[in-house]
Amino acid sequence: MPIIVRVPTQLRQLTAGVGEITLEAQTVGEALTALDVQYPGFGERLFDDAGALRRFVNVFLADEDVRFLEGLATPTPENSVISIVPAVAGGSI
Amino acid sequence: MSSVLGLRCRECDRQFPAEALHVCDFCFGPLEVSYDYDAIAAVTSRASIEAGPRTMWRYHSLLPVGNETPVSLGAGFTPLVRAERLGAELGLKDLWLKDDTANPTGSFKDRVVSVALTKARQLGFKVAACASTGNLANSVAAHAARAGMASVVLIPSNLEKAKVMMTTVYGGQVIAVDGNYDDVNRLCAELTSERPSWAFVNVNVRSYYAEGSKTLAFEIAEQLGWQVPDHVVVPIASGSQLTKIAKGFSELATVGLVDGDGSLRISGAQAQGCSPVATAFNKNIDAIAPVKPDTIAKSLAIGNPADGYYALAAIKNSGGGCGSVTDGEIIDAIKLLARTEGIFAETAGGVTVATLAQLAQRGVIDLNEKTVAIISGHGLKTVEALTGHVDPNHTIPATLDAFDAAVGFDDPLFN
Ligand SMILES: Cc1ncc(COP(=O)(O)O)c(C=O)c1O
Ligand SMILES: [Zn+2]
Numbered sequence: 079m080p081i082i083v084r085v086p087t088q089l090r091q092l093t094a095g096v097g098e099i100t101l102e103a104q105t106v107g108e109a110l111t112a113l114d115v116q117y118p119g120f121g122e123r124l125f126d127d128a129g130a131l132r133r134f135v136n137v138f139l140a141d142e143d144v145r146f147l148e149g150l151a152t153p154t155p156e157n158s159v160i161s162i163v164p165a166v167a168g169g170s171i
Numbered sequence: 172m173s174s175v176l177g178l179r180c181r182e183c184d185r186q187f188p189a190e191a192l193h194v195c196d197f198c199f200g201p202l203e204v205s206y207d208y209d210a211i212a213a214v215t216s217r218a219s220i221e222a223g224p225r226t227m228w229r230y231h232s233l234l235p236v237g238n239e240t241p242v243s244l245g246a247g248f249t250p251l252v253r254a255e256r257l258g259a260e261l262g263l264k265d266l267w268l269k270d271d272t273a274n275p276t277g278s279f280k281d282r283v284v285s286v287a288l289t290k291a292r293q294l295g296f297k298v299a300a301c302a303s304t305g306n307l308a309n310s311v312a313a314h315a316a317r318a319g320m321a322s323v324v325l326i327p328s329n330l331e332k333a334k335v336m337m338t339t340v341y342g343g344q345v346i347a348v349d350g351n352y353d354d355v356n357r358l359c360a361e362l363t364s365e366r367p368s369w370a371f372v373n374v375n376v377r378s379y380y381a382e383g384s385k386t387l388a389f390e391i392a393e394q395l396g397w398q399v400p401d402h403v404v405v406p407i408a409s410g411s412q413l414t415k416i417a418k419g420f421s422e423l424a425t426v427g428l429v430d431g432d433g434s435l436r437i438s439g440a441q442a443q444g445c446s447p448v449a450t451a452f453n454k455n456i457d458a459i460a461p462v463k464p465d466t467i468a469k470s471l472a473i474g475n476p477a478d479g480y481y482a483l484a485a486i487k488n489s490g491g492g493c494g495s496v497t498d499g500e501i502i503d504a505i506k507l508l509a510r511t512e513g514i515f516a517e518t519a520g521g522v523t524v525a526t527l528a529q530l531a532q533r534g535v536i537d538l539n540e541k542t543v544a545i546i547s548g549h550g551l552k553t554v555e556a557l558t559g560h561v562d563p564n565h566t567i568p569a570t571l572d573a574f575d576a577a578v579g580f581d582d583p584l585f586n
Contacts, residue, residue: 088199123197126182133182133480134199145458164199165477 107150388419410482440526
């Protein structure tokens with residue numbers, strides 16, 4: 079099913095500057111894997127050696143952090159929007 | 172001479188030079204200062220530290236600034252006091268308080284800011300900036316004045332009056348932002364890319380800033396006679412202080428200043444109205460769900476804690492606990508601490524003491540453990556929280572009769 083992935087500025091050198099990618103995927107994990115197939119290099123930036131989402135990479139389905147849904151297994155209905163958002167740089171004090 | 176090797180990504184281990192960098196450009200993980208501990212051990216001994224200044228800078232060789240002259244108002248080496256009366260109330264036989272209300276601007280933030288501005292000056296910055304829940308603002312404004320640097324401080328517009336005045340008085344720029352701390356912080360992160368010539372204490376020099384909290388661990392060990400306590404209770408906002416206290420104790424063992432830190436347990440304290448770390452701890456999950464803060468403990472009101480994960484890991488790895496307490500319990504704890512030990516703490520101290528009580532009651536803290544609670548900020552900063560809770564007992568005309576009527580001879584004071 080077609081869905082949209084939003085790519086943050088910090089990762090757009092991998093997409094030649096494109097900020098929104100349309101893909102076919104049933105789950106968040108499939109979408110991110112498809113992204114890596116289309117734009118090689120995404121995988122190592124998003125996943126650690128064990129294949130888990132890196133801790134300071136947040137992935138939102140609509141407005142919800144997928145860590146609090148079903149993680150990479152979260153289903154992505156048609157026209158879902160996935161956003162990749164690095165944790166607020168430097169964070170808070 | 173510097174024992175700093177550089178910065179290292181906490182997540183993927185990539186190495187970076189010791190510059191104004193804070194995020195790994197590969198995986199977005201936070202950067203951490205790494206040291207050559209053999210070099211530190213070679214120049215550091217108990218005697219060399221004991222001969223140093225009576226400030227946090229007696230641990231200069233364990234801080235990331237080389238030989239740079241510190242930007243200092245005299246932070247650190249605050250009292251570590253045995254708390255027998257508070258301990259008796261809580262059933263703890265060996266309780267100690269690290270009284271960081273005694274710092275120059277009244278909170279532990281003077282430790283981290285002293286390191287941050289020293290490093291900022293070393294890196295050539297002329298402007299110090301930050302986002303703050305209040306105490307950091309006070310400290311950045313004061314230390315910038317001391318260093319002759321300009322300052323730009325961003326705070327939530329609903330901060331306690333004293334915290335606003337204790338910032339504005341130093342004459343820097345103070346910008347009150349409509350929104351909560353997490354909103355202010357997001358703006359500050361955006362500003363960091365727009366104003367690359369400013370040192371943002373909590374952003375681009377954060378890796379150095381955070382190291383200042385290690386001095387709490389160093390001092391506690393030294394003040395206990397070069398001994399690591401059994402249990403330390405630390406308030407959590409971003410989680411940086413707790414994480415660095417853990418690092419501080421472990422460094423002392425690494426460079427041979429203490430015999431080991433293996434049995435130290437670390438527990439965290441949060442307000443129920445902002446307890447993302449305590450919630451994750453209690454649910455036994457690793458991911459920390461951001462919350463919208465609603466608590467009188469404004470200094471701890473960070474709903475999306477940057478170091479929350481690391482604080483949680485430090486607690487779990489050490490076998491400690493994490494509690495959260497209500498606004499009512501915070502106020503009662505502020506009064507209990509003042510009444511039993513003569514220390515007036517701000518709301519964050521109330522959170523720590525109330526959580527200490529809770530953890531003791533739940534048996535998380537063993538009654539015989541040598542336990543140290545961090546009292547991180549002064550009560551004058553948050554007097555609003557006590558409004559209506561600590562009024563005079565009587566208001567009388569200036570006559571003996573009126574006094575006798577108010578405080579009669581049958582009053583327990585006379586028996
Ligand atoms: C008085 C006081 N105690 C504790 C903290 C918590 O520090 P951290 O953000 O390092 O967890 C703060 C942070 O603002 C504070 O102002
Ligand atoms: Zn990294």
